[in-house]
Amino acid sequence: MGRAPCCDRARGLKKGPWTPEEDKLLVDYIQSNGHGSWRLLPKLAGLNRCGKSCRLRWTNYLRPDIKRGPFTAEEQKSIVQLHAIVGNKWSMIAAQLPGRTDNEIKNYWNTHLKKQLRRMGLDEPPPGPAAGCPAARHMAQWETARLEAEARLSLLAASSSYSGATAAATTTSVASSSSTAAEKACNKPADIFLRLWSSDIGDSFRRNRAAAAKPAVPAAPVKQEPLALPGPGDESSAASNETELAEAALEEYHMFLDFAGEELGLFHGRHGGFSLFPPLEVLAEASLDTAFK
DNA sequence: AAGGTTAGCAACCGCACATCT
DNA sequence: CAGATGTGCGGTTGCTAACCT
Known part of the structure; x- marks a missing residue:
């Protein structure tokens, strides 16, 4: 047209x-x-x-709420991390950085961060056969998997501490309908993951994962089923589901930790202090205690 | 001092999607 | 339901100032 x-x-x-x-x-x-x-x-x-x-x-x-001035180290880290998860979705990244515009972030990425990462050997490989370093994509994949794992823990913690919880029945509706539980969970150490999971970033991740699951390629090393919390109409089965879910999630999380330990160890070593997320040990202690008492 | 190069950023372009009629 | 219109987004361009030779 x-x-x-x-x-x-x-x-x-x-x-x-x-x-x-x-x-x-x-x-x-x-x-x-x-x-x-x-x-x-x-x-x-x-x-x-x-x-x-x-x-x-x-x-x-001209918008009055626009934040001027140089990007803080915290903002830089966030941009790098979020870009690793959602790619060039500048508006999504901007949504996580109050006062910053997508255009500003895009420019900043293209003129500063891209170069910095390239110097660190972390950018996309330059055109050409077998050139470049896969570490950045590898790291992003693992950070993404970790994001999901932590989000699951946060959601479980939230739903189990919320009596008569009416959390979402599907992954896609988790963000909107579990806000009460989410609010309760916001004092917990892992709440950043819940917030991320509930944001466009989480949506984007779930979509990417769904798309990635479609090809006939065998499943990823760590099985990641959609998170299905009990919905409003499922109250009779809610209790047993909750227990099963908690057990399954715990088992899966341990598998994840076992499998990912070495990889993430490598990443943390390589990029020292680079992660937006707390160290695994801290999360495992804090989140597991809360979610699976 | 002058010309060339590079870096940073504001603004434009065109596409895709949402909404309206 | 199809076409028209409005809006948002990502990629790209072009201007300007700083830096280099």
Whole structure:
């Protein structure tokens, strides 16, 4: 279906850098009227720009909640970690970094972090046969698997401490419907995983995993069944399911730890202090105690 | 001092998806 | 249901300042 380009050159709309006067017009208009339809906004605000340009200027530069200044070490770490999980989903990454825009993060990645990682031998291999180092992807896979494991523990902890829990019945609805339990779990050491699991990052991971499960390739070394917590209509079987689930999860988690121990040990050694996640020993102690009393 | 190169970033472009009619 | 329209997103471009020769 064809459609006229938003920024039609023939209409003589202005392009390029914004002037302070244009900024003021845009800010004043949005602050008093909201942006409404971006297409109509330029005309209403007295700007000779296309709506798309206005939206971009507002969301990336003029929005009052935008955080300016250099990225902190914490933000850098988060970007690297999140990028390892979701890839170039800049908007998802930005959603985890309050005050930062996707464009800003994208630029920062392309101009700073990419180079840093390349220097560390952690970036995607350069074009060419058998070139480069697989460590980064390998690490991302394991960090991702670990993220899921911790999220499962957090969810189990939350559901078992929430009497009459009405947690989600499927993995895809965990995020929205287990918020009460999630809130209760937020004082627990592993709550960061629950928050991540409940965010777009978790969604993205679940989708990727579902996609990866489709090919006829044999299953991954560590079996990762979808997490199925009891739903609202399953109360009769909820108790037994919960026990089975806890046992299965514990067993699986031990398998995971056994299998992953060496790999993760290598990663931690290689990238010393690089991980967003607490060390496994700490998690195993804190989360297992809470979840499987 | 001048010209060339590089780095950083704002802005644009085009595609994909969501929503509306 | 199909087409039109609006919006968001990721990739890319182009400008500018800093740095180098």
